[in-house]
Amino acid sequence: MTRRHLMVLAGLGSLGLLVGAWVFQSLGYYPCKLCLWQRWPHSAAALMGAVAIVAPVAPVAIAGAFAAATTGAIGVYHAGVERDWWEGPATCTAGDISGLSTEQLMDQILNAPIVRCDDIAWQLAGISMAGWNAILSFGLAALWLYALRFNSAGTRP
DSSP states (O other): OHHHHHHHHHHHHHHHHHHHHHHHHHTTTHHHOHHHHHHHHHHHHHHHHHHHHHHHOOOHHHHHHHHHHHHHHHHHHHHHHHHHSSSSOOOOOOOOTTTTOHHHHHHHHHHSSOTTTTTTEEEEEEEEEHHHHHHHHHHHHHHHHHHTTSSSSOOOO
């Protein structure tokens, strides 16, 4: 396996986790603020995987590892909030409300799903989605770093 293959595989892993999040959302598991925060670094890692197709260079692998580790760290933070190990953010997002009439704003508020960061919506083997995201993301970060062991020709030194 070459550096390019490993980097693309790691990027596809982040894309897969994003798709999984969207599937859960389509099934009615709406994301909280911390869930949404975890998606942004996955998007960056998936983008790095795409960049690796044409430029499988060390800086791309480092950026991918950083993005995967970042979403993993947010996942650990979120899992800790869910387990009451520490407090989560006191604010929530409301989206763009500019240009809405009072009636439209009230309708948006009343029909918005309430999603709390400290509630576990789904878990497997006692581990929440945030926990699984952390575990899998740190695994992807390790894969990105493993790709660094390969030289530019694609073979291990």
